[in-house]
Amino acid sequence: RKLSGRSRLQLGQVTFQCLYVDEDLEAAAPEKMLIKKYKDQGGAPWNTNGFGNKDPGRRRDHSLVKSNHFDALYPINLDLPVVSIQPDTYPTRRFLSKLKMDLPFNLRFERDSLRAKADYDLSTVVVPEEDLTVRKLVRLAMEVLPEGWQATALPGYVILYHEHELYESANVLWRKQGSELVETLLKARFDIAGDVEEDLDEE
Numbered sequence: 001r002k003l004s005g006r007s008r009l010q011l012g013q014v015t016f017q018c019l020y021v022d023e024d025l026e027a028a029a030p031e032k033m034l035i036k037k038y039k040d041q042g043g044a045p046w047n048t049n050g051f052g053n054k055d056p057g058r059r060r061d062h063s064l065v066k067s068n069h070f071d072a073l074y075p076i077n078l079d080l081p082v083v084s085i086q087p088d089t090y091p092t093r094r095f096l097s098k099l100k101m102d103l104p105f106n107l108r109f110e111r112d113s114l115r116a117k118a119d120y121d122l123s124t125v126v127v128p129e130e131d132l133t134v135r136k137l138v139r140l141a142m143e144v145l146p147e148g149w150q151a152t153a154l155p156g157y158v159i160l161y162h163e164h165e166l167y168e169s170a171n172v173l174w175r176k177q178g179s180e181l182v183e184t185l186l187k188a189r190f191d192i193a194g195d196v197e198e199d200l201d202e203e
Helices: 028-040 092-102 114-121 134-144
Strands: 088-091 106-109 124-127 149-153 157-162 172-177 180-185
Touching: 088 092, 092 106, 092 114, 092 124, 092 134, 114 157, 124 134, 134 149, 134 157, 134 172, 134 180
Parallel strands: 106 157
Antiparallel strands: 088 124, 149 157, 149 172, 172 180
């Protein structure tokens, strides 16, 4: 499912193999041996490169993504069609929650602040009868929120907060300036290649 939401990846060219390890064996040791064996042979390319639908958490949004990270190699596809959201009028919080559930990558949005509660309660998203992409759906949410809100497409996920921040690894930025929604394309910066450490701070 995650692969279906990525750019630069042909699903027809992706193959998958798995190996079941006897449950009597301690799982981590044989897994590490197998990864090392296949990496030495040029295989296991997605091990230690961040593959997976993990949310690194708010603390890591400003971190530079490594250039060999799965998200840098195969960034999210903002022009991906989304057919699961039907034309209707949605309370903004419910719309964002549904979008989060339906996307093949993470969407994290401000939830519990007093500002978020007020702005979500005072707005509704009208989904029109037309072909919709991730980009159009993010724009629909941003258009109903007041000035000060920002959505950011990072290489592996989208965030939406009341803020005015520039993230170095960001690809696209949507900002509400007065009543106008401004979409800015950015050139993402990446860190040097290396193994990706799993240090999750999920929010």
